[in-house]
Amino acid sequence: MEVGFLGLGIMGKAMSMNLLKNGFKVTVWNRTLSKCNELVEFGASIGETPAQVVKKCRLTIAMLSDPAAALSVVFDKDGVLEQIGSGKGYIDMSTVDPETSSKISQAITSTGGAFLEAPVSGSKQPAETGQLVILAAGDKGLYEESIPAFDVLGKKSFFLGQVGNGAKMKLVVNMIMGSMMNAFSEGLVLSERSGLNPHDLLDVLDLGAIANPMFRGKGPAMLKSNHSPAFPLKHQQKDMRLALALGDENAVSMPVAAAANEVLLSASTRIDPMYRTVMEISFCELSFPSGLASHRRMLFWSRLTWIDIDAHSCQFRKANSFKKARSMGLGDLDFSAVYEILKMTKD
Ligand SMILES: NC(=O)C1=CN([C@@H]2O[C@H](COP(=O)(O)OP(=O)(O)OC[C@H]3O[C@@H](n4cnc5c(N)ncnc54)[C@H](OP(=O)(O)O)[C@@H]3O)[C@@H](O)[C@H]2O)C=CC1
Numbered sequence: 001m002e003v004g005f006l007g008l009g010i011m012g013k014a015m016s017m018n019l020l021k022n023g024f025k026v027t028v029w030n031r032t033l034s035k036c037n038e039l040v041e042f043g044a045s046i047g048e049t050p051a052q053v054v055k056k057c058r059l060t061i062a063m064l065s066d067p068a069a070a071l072s073v074v075f076d077k078d079g080v081l082e083q084i085g086s087g088k089g090y091i092d093m094s095t096v097d098p099e100t101s102s103k104i105s106q107a108i109t110s111t112g113g114a115f116l117e118a119p120v121s122g123s124k125q126p127a128e129t130g131q132l133v134i135l136a137a138g139d140k141g142l143y144e145e146s147i148p149a150f151d152v153l154g155k156k157s158f159f160l161g162q163v164g165n166g167a168k169m170k171l172v173v174n175m176i177m178g179s180m181m182n183a184f185s186e187g188l189v190l191s192e193r194s195g196l197n198p199h200d201l202l203d204v205l206d207l208g209a210i211a212n213p214m215f216r217g218k219g220p221a222m223l224k225s226n227h228s229p230a231f232p233l234k235h236q237q238k239d240m241r242l243a244l245a246l247g248d249e250n251a252v253s254m255p256v257a258a259a260a261n262e263v264l265l266s267a268s269t270r271i272d273p274m275y276r277t278v279m280e281i282s283f284c285e286l287s288f289p290s291g292l293a294s295h296r297r298m299l300f301w302s303r304l305t306w307i308d309i310d311a312h313s314c315q316f317r318k319a320n321s322f323k324k325a326r327s328m329g330l331g332d333l334d335f336s337a338v339y340e341i342l343k344m345t346k347d
C-alpha cells in the first residue's frame with residue numbers, strides 16, 4: 001500500500017518510520033525538506049511539495065503542528081488541494097479544532113476527494129511502538145480503507161462519526177491531561193519543599209487509585225530535571241486553548257483547565273524569549289563579561305540547533321540534531337548558565 005506522509009516532526013517521523021518498517025511504501029514531505037533524508041535511508045521517497053505527494057499517492061496522511069499549519073498545507077500554493085480529487089483520500093492526524101477540520105473537510109470533499117480527521121492520543125514513544133489511540137471521524141469508507149495503516153500506527157482505532165468529533169474527543173482528552181500534569185507538577189514541588197522525598201511520592205501515587213502511565217513515565221524524568229520534549233509545551237498549551245474555546249462554545253465553565261492554561265502560557269512565554277536571546281548572542285561576535293568564565297560552556301537547544309559556547313575561547317559550535325550534538329561530544333542542557341547570560345546581557 002502506498003501512503004503519503006506530510007509533516008515529520010516528533011510524531012510524524014516516528015509514524016512514517018513505522019509504516020515503512022511494516023512494509024508500506026511511503027512518500028514523505030516536510031516543510032524543512034532536509035528532515036526527509038533520514039526516512040529515505042529507510043526506503044521512503046520524497047515529494048517536493050504536498051501537491052506532489054498527493055498526486056503520487058491514493059492516501060495521504062498529515063501530522064502537523066497546529067491549525068495554521070494544517071490549513072496552510074492544504075490551501076496554500078503547491079498544497080494538497082491542487083491534486084486531491086475523486087479516488088484519493090486525505091487523513092489529517094494533527095490535533096486541531098473542529099472548525100479547522102471542517103474547513104479542510106469541506107474543501108477536500110468539494111473536489112470529490114475523501115476526508116478523515118484522525119488525531120491521536122499517545123506521545124513519542126507510543127508513536128514509535130505503534131501504540132497510539134486513533135480518534136477518527138469523517139468518511140467511513142476512507143476509515144475502513146485506512147485500517148491496515150491504523151493497525152500499524154495504533155493499538156486501537158475509534159470511528160466517532162461526523163467530522164469534528166475526532167477533534168473534540170482529542171481536545172477533551174488533552175484538556176484533562178494538561179490539568180493533570182499541572183496538579184502533578186505542583187504535587188512534586190510541594191512534596192519536596194515540605195520536606196518529603198518526591199521519589200516516595202511517586203511510589204505512593206503509583207500504588208493508589210490515581211496511578212497512571214503518564215505519572216509513572218514522566219515522574220522519574222522530572223525529578224532528574226530531564227525535560228527533553230516528547231510532547232512540546234507549545235502543543236499542550238495550544239490544545240488547552242482550543243479546548244477552552246470548545247468549552248466557551250458549549251457554555252461549559254472549566255476553571256481548572258483555565259488555570260492550567262495560564263501556567264502553560266506563562267511557561268512558554270518564559271522560555272521563548274530566553275531561547276531567542278541566546279540565539280542572538282550566539283550569532284553575533286561573542287565577547288563575554290569576565291564573570292562568565294565560571295560557566296565554561298553552555299549548551300542549549302533552539303529550533304533544532306544545539307549550540308555549545310565555550311566562554312574561555314569565546315567560540316561556539318553548532319549541531320543540527322541531538323544525535324549530532326552527542327556525537328560531537330556536547331553535553332547536557334545547562335539552564336543556569338543561560339540565565340546567567342541573560343542577566344549579564346540585561347545589565
Ligand atoms: N508530540 C506528541 O506527543 C503528540 C503530538 N500530537 C499532535 O501532533 C501534531 C504534531 O506534533 P509533533 O510531531 O509533536 O510536533 P512537532 O513540533 O515536532 O512537528 C510539527 C510539524 O509540523 C510542521 N509545521 C509546522 N508549521 C508548519 C507550516 N506552517 N507549514 C507546514 N508544516 C508546518 C513542522 O515542520 P518543520 O519541521 O519544517 O518545522 C513539523 O513537521 C500536533 O498537532 C500535536 O499537538 C498528538 C499526540 C502526541
Ligand SMILES: O=CC(=O)O
Pocket residue numbers: 095120121122123174231
Ligand atoms: O497529545 C499528546 C498526547 O500525549 O496524547
